Amino acid sequence: MSILALGLSYRTAAIELRERIAFPADDVKRAMHALRQRIQSVTEVAILSTCNRTEIYCASATDDVDSVAEWIAEDRRVNTGELGEAMYCYRDLEAAQHVMRVASGLDSQVLGEPQIMGQLKSAYDAANDIGTMGPELRLLERASLNIAKKVRTDTDIGKNPVSVAYAATSLAQRIFADLSNARALLVGAGETIELVATHLSKAGVRDLAIANRTLERAVDLATEYNADALRLTDIGQRLHEFDIVISSTGSALPIIGKGTAEAAARRRRHRPIFMVDIAIPRDIEPGVGDLEAVYLYSIDDLTQIIEENLRGREDAAREAEAIISAGASEYVRQQGVLHGRNVLQSFRQNGEAIRQAAFEQARSKLAAGDAPEAVLDRLSKDLANKLLHGPTLMFREAAANKDDALLDLLKKSHGL
Numbered sequence: 001m002s003i004l005a006l007g008l009s010y011r012t013a014a015i016e017l018r019e020r021i022a023f024p025a026d027d028v029k030r031a032m033h034a035l036r037q038r039i040q041s042v043t044e045v046a047i048l049s050t051c052n053r054t055e056i057y058c059a060s061a062t063d064d065v066d067s068v069a070e071w072i073a074e075d076r077r078v079n080t081g082e083l084g085e086a087m088y089c090y091r092d093l094e095a096a097q098h099v100m101r102v103a104s105g106l107d108s109q110v111l112g113e114p115q116i117m118g119q120l121k122s123a124y125d126a127a128n129d130i131g132t133m134g135p136e137l138r139l140l141e142r143a144s145l146n147i148a149k150k151v152r153t154d155t156d157i158g159k160n161p162v163s164v165a166y167a168a169t170s171l172a173q174r175i176f177a178d179l180s181n182a183r184a185l186l187v188g189a190g191e192t193i194e195l196v197a198t199h200l201s202k203a204g205v206r207d208l209a210i211a212n213r214t215l216e217r218a219v220d221l222a223t224e225y226n227a228d229a230l231r232l233t234d235i236g237q238r239l240h241e242f243d244i245v246i247s248s249t250g251s252a253l254p255i256i257g258k259g260t261a262e263a264a265a266r267r268r269r270h271r272p273i274f275m276v277d278i279a280i281p282r283d284i285e286p287g288v289g290d291l292e293a294v295y296l297y298s299i300d301d302l303t304q305i306i307e308e309n310l311r312g313r314e315d316a317a318r319e320a321e322a323i324i325s326a327g328a329s330e331y332v333r334q335q336g337v338l339h340g341r342n343v344l345q346s347f348r349q350n351g352e353a354i355r356q357a358a359f360e361q362a363r364s365k366l367a368a369g370d371a372p373e374a375v376l377d378r379l380s381k382d383l384a385n386k387l388l389h390g391p392t393l394m395f396r397e398a399a400a401n402k403d404d405a406l407l408d409l410l411k412k413s414h415g416l
Helices: 015-021 025-038 065-076 080-086 092-104 115-130 135-154 164-175 191-202 215-224 232-241 258-267 286-290 299-308 311-367 372-400 404-413
Strands: 002-009 042-049 053-060 088-091 183-187 207-212 228-231 244-247 273-277 294-298
Touching: 002 015, 002 065, 002 092, 002 135, 015 053, 015 065, 015 080, 025 042, 025 065, 025 115, 042 115, 042 135, 053 065, 053 092, 053 135, 065 080, 088 092, 092 115, 092 135, 092 311, 115 135, 115 191, 135 311, 164 191, 164 244, 164 273, 164 294, 164 299, 183 191, 183 232, 191 207, 191 215, 191 244, 207 215, 207 232, 215 228, 228 232, 232 258, 258 273, 258 286, 286 294, 294 299, 311 372, 372 404
Parallel strands: 183 207, 183 244, 207 228, 244 273, 273 294
Antiparallel strands: 002 053, 002 088, 042 053
């Protein structure tokens, strides 16, 4: 059984391809089930899809990378050649190392960002909910999340407040000399937007509004920050009120179109609007950035700011890599134990089947009136012959081939 980790990320694919490959949250379970149904040798599957990466983790009886890649291209309606140029694949030990690096935030656009561990846990939970998790991926889950926790505990990887949310706020501070006079609209109500609200509040923004598809969730978050709560359908009428717009939803379609932004710019008499779209797929149509009074930044535009804030985490990252290397080696050992347990279970089941068959045969003979001593003698001989048949053939083959290593192993395993 092989473990495969394949996909693409901000390191290998531009935002345009990432948003086409991304699985909406409400489609992930359907996709996992479809993949396992399509490729019979794939027995377990989990999908992680975030703004920066889409990755598929599989337990497969064979190396089915090409089949999985073809399924991704077909399901997401992407050309296989285009996908192939951006896709990477890791197997077994390297797969475990990669997933541990992802869980620890070492492969994130923001080095050491903590949100990814929760996103990975949610991916495993979703797979478990629909039954596409099994012993192989459960072992990978335990190993990757435990190592991520150890990295958080034993290093300073998360010490500095560096995140996409922090970077977006830092960019706003560069554009607005005094954030206390700026009005900000946050679109969405998830963890990222909550972090943005925290950073903006600390930076001095006092006038916040939160728009969400579910008004109740917007109200809950708005209450924490003394903010206004809106529905997404209210944005068109009120967009002109805001100097800062930061959006991160799970919507498959844009929330703010060019026409809406253009109308807002006119009502503002072309006073600038600063917009950051940190969603994949994008919440704000790219054409909005062409408007004269709108300054639109995507998640990829935050890279420079993020890099400036990473220096304090580089030493911690090196320490984390050592933890991950040791953790991956331990995972392989545990994987061997798991596979050995499966072989041992099959071995014992085979022995039990032989015992049960011999027992039934002996009971039939006793019921037919055969002498008990003769039945017991026959039973013991039949059991010995059937249990020794396989090892006897192996001894003969090893001796014929002068395979001393196998002979030594057979003698040791049989106490000879």
